[in-house]
Amino acid sequence: MSQPQNPKQAGAIGEPLSALDTPCLVLDLAAFERNLDRLMQSVADTKVAVRPHAKSHKCPEIAKRQIARGAVGICCQKISEAQAFADAGINDILLSNELVGSKKIAAALSLARQLQARSGQLTICVDHPQAAADLNHAAQAAGLRIPVLIELDVGQHRCGVADPRAAVALIDQVHRSSGLQFKGLQAYHGSAQHTRGQADRQAAIDRACHLITRVQRDAAALGIDCATVTGAGTGSYLLEARSGVYTEVQPGSYALMDVDYGRNDWGLSDMPVFENSLFIHTSVMSRPDDHAVVDAGLKSMSVDSGLPVVFGRPELVYQKASDEHGVIVASTQTGQPGQPGQPNELVGRLPALGQTVLLVPGHCDPTVNLYDVLHVIDQGVLIDVWPISARGLLF
């Protein structure tokens, strides 16, 4: 066995999972590959393209495997993130987000030139006349023509143009900008992803499609074709794929999954089941009488969407996170966390000092962003270590 290559690598290739240093981020390769296959199979009878969102994993090795299965390219949220994927060989990138400021525009033009030189492309979203004008002027000065989508606010009330008349005016502006090339609409309904009930999600996507078709119709009256309509995430993508309106879907979390997505009622009988493939491998570092303390806390996972779950151990409850610690208690037979001073038969379920458990993070995206490497496990053994190349790239 070779020695670990860097201080963030938890063990040598060939070591069993149980021997890896803790805490570390691990990927169950078989579950991950099943997720990739199921996603592609689930849209095989539609005409939509699949452009997975790389913000979830920030890992070029994952993007390459998504593209090898038929994805047309990837989405990124940040221009520095996109640069990292381009440097790793990804050619077709949609920045599914607004880009404002001279430094970001300069970085985007540099990346666009790099990708166009190898027959790839960088597409950028715009939701404001000033942002469109700034990008156009810079592109003209650089002798470039940048593909652009107008972002619609289809219900999330975050970025995007909500008013259809304002959207068509912006489409017209971009269409007439010689440094820009109008390609269509970005229409991501973020809040629909975590809407628990399937019927509510369907209603949200129906409303999105209503706005999109209104904008398409009004743009067509000006002779402008909104050819691309892209959006959707893991929680709703099958609805967009079957809408007849969207041409492309952008699921991200499906490859890794997390506790929060696991709470959705998927509803559709033919919706694929995505498995947890992403885990935090952690060990018990302290064992007071009535609880176990593991070495994975707030710096090992994001708790914005709730605490992690102990994988395959329903008798254990991860009850509290502090910066470097997690407190695990034994659950009662009703599934509730035990209390201090609980009966001994519950305490007996707790893992011993030094034993390891796997945690499913509450929210995969910001959890992956804490780690520089992903430990790839196949049949219980570390077979590869993939750099999370875009970790911490925030510009």
Add this chain to the structure above:
Amino acid sequence: MSQPQNPKQAGAIGEPLSALDTPCLVLDLAAFERNLDRLMQSVADTKVAVRPHAKSHKCPEIAKRQIARGAVGICCQKISEAQAFADAGINDILLSNELVGSKKIAAALSLARQLQARSGQLTICVDHPQAAADLNHAAQAAGLRIPVLIELDVGQHRCGVADPRAAVALIDQVHRSSGLQFKGLQAYHGSAQHTRGQADRQAAIDRACHLITRVQRDAAALGIDCATVTGAGTGSYLLEARSGVYTEVQPGSYALMDVDYGRNDWGLSDMPVFENSLFIHTSVMSRPDDHAVVDAGLKSMSVDSGLPVVFGRPELVYQKASDEHGVIVASTQTGQPGQPGQPNELVGRLPALGQTVLLVPGHCDPTVNLYDVLHVIDQGVLIDVWPISARGLLF
């Protein structure tokens, strides 16, 4: 001006803050240095040593400035974190945490040997007989003698020994271990740090001192001196420093501060006022009619202790964070966030597209851990970029 050195550096030395790329982590040097000075002044009339906790900042440049002002060394929570500080020249490190597992023990012995060779030391906490035995055997095999503290659970109910008889038995075991050198007690009351009222914090520290003196007395009956008693954080350190029981305090957040610590009622009239010196510099990337979207979300700050506050702009409320976005609304005159469709005079307070604001993070420690570099600002200008060398070092 020289060009930025790496893709995570937001600008060149000499650029004004307003020109730095966003989002980025910035340190107000003057406020930071005032915090360091005030901490040392506040304990000048006590006999306690100051050993700041480096888990808060993970930045050797900060540790060096703390030591230059009289700190005896630093605390770390992870052995890999301690290694990063040792590699940067820090000589006296307390691992204020338990260390379990053969890989961690091997890393600790290697670091202990490195520090002892330059007249420094690595001290390690133990709270379990098996952990003490494992560390002792490994140290004996390596021909080393490792300074050890026994961690008491003085009220946090996380790690540590709560029962005084068990604590004394473990002290006795360590005292008789030829690979270990018993030094005293780790007695950090974590939950007292965020107890809002000063009287409640005083009561918590009084109870901690009661347990410590009981253990000291029982150990003394065996002829063992608990010479070192170390603990405390920013929220309570003046109480420990004045207790007559603690010999050393471990504040960390005081250098940077955050929204959560800002909520404490400090109570003591002579408690120094620590200022916010740590900020996220972020810009408005989308400006729908009734809100502003900034480019700092869950990957730019930890929200485990609540959302960030817009610094110096009480009329603005950071209302919602998603992975790469933050939604800011204008507050009403009562200080409550406005609602969608709010009157125009409130909307007029919102920053324009491209404008920047500074955010105070809810919780400094896990926020710093998201960034690889800290941008040091003095009089509005970037004067230095300090590596956050221990970022993501979790082992």
